[in-house]
Amino acid sequence: MQIELNILDQIRQDWKTAPRGYKSKIVAKWSETLGYSYNSLYGLLNAGRKRKKGERKIGCIEDYVRIVFQIKKKVPEQHGEISTDQAVRIAIENNIIPANMINKISTINRIGRELALNKKIRRVSRFQASYPNELHHVDASSSKFFYIARELAGGDCLLKLHAGKKGYKNKPVPTRLRPWVYGLVDDHSGYYVGRYIAAYGETAIDNLNFLAWAWSKNDAKPFFGLPEKLKGDLGPMMRGKDAQDFFKRLGVEVDPSEPENKEAHGKIERPWRTIWQRFEKTFFAQTDWKKFEVTVSEFNRQFFIYQEEYNSMSHRFEKNITRYQAWKRINFRGGAVAMPERALTTVAKRIERTIGADGCFSFNGQQYEVKGLHNAKVFIYMGVFDDRLVVEDKESGRKYEVEKFTPNPVGTFTSREETPHQKAVKAGETLQLENTLYTTPKDQGNVTHFPARIKETRDIKDPLDVDTYPSLNEAMQDFISISGELPKGKDSKDLKKLIIKNGLNRSFVRNLAFEVQAENERRELYG
Numbered sequence: 001m002q003i004e005l006n007i008l009d010q011i012r013q014d015w016k017t018a019p020r021g022y023k024s025k026i027v028a029k030w031s032e033t034l035g036y037s038y039n040s041l042y043g044l045l046n047a048g049r050k051r052k053k054g055e056r057k058i059g060c061i062e063d064y065v066r067i068v069f070q071i072k073k074k075v076p077e078q079h080g081e082i083s084t085d086q087a088v089r090i091a092i093e094n095n096i097i098p099a100n101m102i103n104k105i106s107t108i109n110r111i112g113r114e115l116a117l118n119k120k121i122r123r124v125s126r127f128q129a130s131y132p133n134e135l136h137h138v139d140a141s142s143s144k145f146f147y148i149a150r151e152l153a154g155g156d157c158l159l160k161l162h163a164g165k166k167g168y169k170n171k172p173v174p175t176r177l178r179p180w181v182y183g184l185v186d187d188h189s190g191y192y193v194g195r196y197i198a199a200y201g202e203t204a205i206d207n208l209n210f211l212a213w214a215w216s217k218n219d220a221k222p223f224f225g226l227p228e229k230l231k232g233d234l235g236p237m238m239r240g241k242d243a244q245d246f247f248k249r250l251g252v253e254v255d256p257s258e259p260e261n262k263e264a265h266g267k268i269e270r271p272w273r274t275i276w277q278r279f280e281k282t283f284f285a286q287t288d289w290k291k292f293e294v295t296v297s298e299f300n301r302q303f304f305i306y307q308e309e310y311n312s313m314s315h316r317f318e319k320n321i322t323r324y325q326a327w328k329r330i331n332f333r334g335g336a337v338a339m340p341e342r343a344l345t346t347v348a349k350r351i352e353r354t355i356g357a358d359g360c361f362s363f364n365g366q367q368y369e370v371k372g373l374h375n376a377k378v379f380i381y382m383g384v385f386d387d388r389l390v391v392e393d394k395e396s397g398r399k400y401e402v403e404k405f406t407p408n409p410v411g412t413f414t415s416r417e418e419t420p421h422q423k424a425v426k427a428g429e430t431l432q433l434e435n436t437l438y439t440t441p442k443d444q445g446n447v448t449h450f451p452a453r454i455k456e457t458r459d460i461k462d463p464l465d466v467d468t469y470p471s472l473n474e475a476m477q478d479f480i481s482i483s484g485e486l487p488k489g490k491d492s493k494d495l496k497k498l499i500i501k502n503g504l505n506r507s508f509v510r511n512l513a514f515e516v517q518a519e520n521e522r523r524e525l526y527g
Contacts, residue, residue: 003036003044012045058104062115064097065108069117076134083118084109084371128317129187132330133337136184136227138211138273140202140235143179145254145280148198149293151177157198157296161289176200179296183272186223187231189326191311192221192275195300207237208246215339220304223327225336229253246347250339279306315460351380355391363389368402469504472496478506482513485520 003011011030018026027045031038056062071087081289085105090099101108112118129135151162159179180202183194193214199206217224230252237243238254247254279302286292311323330336346518353361359374360367363382370391371379379392380402386485469475476496480486487495502508 003034004039007034011041015045030075056085056111058107061104061107061111064091064101065111065115066117067091067096068101068108069112072118085114123261131333132186132188132191132327133227134224135187135229135231137187138182138184138207138230138232138237140180140182140207140210141273141276143181143196145283146179146299148177148179151198152295159294159296159299161283161286161292173475180206182206183276184211184214185272186227186327189329190316190323191223191327192272192307192309192323193221194272194303195220195275196296196303198296202235204240204243205238207235208214208243208344212339220300221307222324224338225330226250226252226339229255231255242347242349246343249346251344275307275310276303279303351381351382352394353378353380353391361391366404368404370400370402373400386446469506469509472499472504475499475504475506475509479509479513482510483516483520485516 011027014026014030015023026424027042028038030036031041034041068084068087068091071090072081072084075081088097088101088105088108092102145161146159149158151157157177157179177198177200179196180199181194183192185192192428195210195213197206197210202363211230215224215226228251230247231239232254244254281435283289283292283294311327313322315321315326348526351363353363355370355374355376355378357359357375358369359371359379360369361378362368362382368389373391373393377394377438379394381390381392382388387491391400393400469478476499479495498512499509
């Protein structure tokens, strides 16, 4: 039943004008007349007492609540929070909130909710790159359902399924190798590429190998091209200087995720984990999955087919096109930026060394010779994916080729071009000069110089002085043994000050002790 507004206004007017104690009777009478619930009618009147927004009965209650919630949240985030009643007790015992707050637990919790102090997952802003290959995400993870049963000839490995236990991966593991899956996603299109490898763990080299494969044209996928930006977690690759240098030379800006920030890197981590786990789970459908075996190469072949189907699905926002079609928009921008051939061979590690006078240095048990450089501090650049070595002079920045050192046979001498220094030495020998720099004093003119004043003469202890006690303690012992007097209280303090003032001098202490001894003897004789 719905009450018309004009009747509701009349009821509200009667309720307001009714004397104290008769308001409920007015509502009850209207309820009986209309056949309407008493409580529901009272609710329509909005007759309850209202508190003004932001107005609190207890002064400074919001400040107390904030303090309590600060105490609650001192526990590390992954371990929850201190309970409100415990936090209140801690605050009271530390005299930072009034003692009467012990009975306001519910009020504190309610105000905490109103102030949004409760733990709540913050709203996540969804973003998308404006065009293909603007931003790529990269991630790596070990397989959850497969383990490497054994290594095969030719570098391949045999994979087998295992059920595992909750919270554990790669059990059982008969070899140290584990199956790792590396993945990359284009932020604009959502296009995914990935492949499995056998490795001992996640490494920068494997990351770079995967990226070189993902960014290059090959038969496994239509996707290719360098991105403008690369985002990944702070793994071995993102921390490695050689990888950072490689990306810089490729013109790829690195944007690492913040540690422990799932939101910053979630676009690759959660969807990519879902993709490869969906692929792996289908193998449990085998009649006897415990006996199922597959090589890593065959596993990748099927994984590429799976990815092709996945990338043919609808774009996450634009449902009328596929991920692949969204990535093909790269053609509207003139196409993808191809990765240079043999780009990985330019990845190098940098090590500091000193080139000797013979132009040689030792590295990894091998002697090398640098043509045109000797007696210099250098950087050695060693190729990560090949055996190339290049030396850079730290002072000039010039780079030199390196050769394996071969000593000359006995009786053979190889002449070297003279250095600029050697040439300057020879030229200097032929110059005819006379030194007249300091034969006559410099003319001071009519200037009168006033001598500098002495502010103070600072004392300095002579470590070779034998007429000084090494310590105050020793000086006091000597004084007591000579004088026969044991000074106490104020006398002892005054004596110590006097000894220190005189620099712990042995002669002073002994003369003083003899004077005290003589004075004591006079007192005994003459009273």
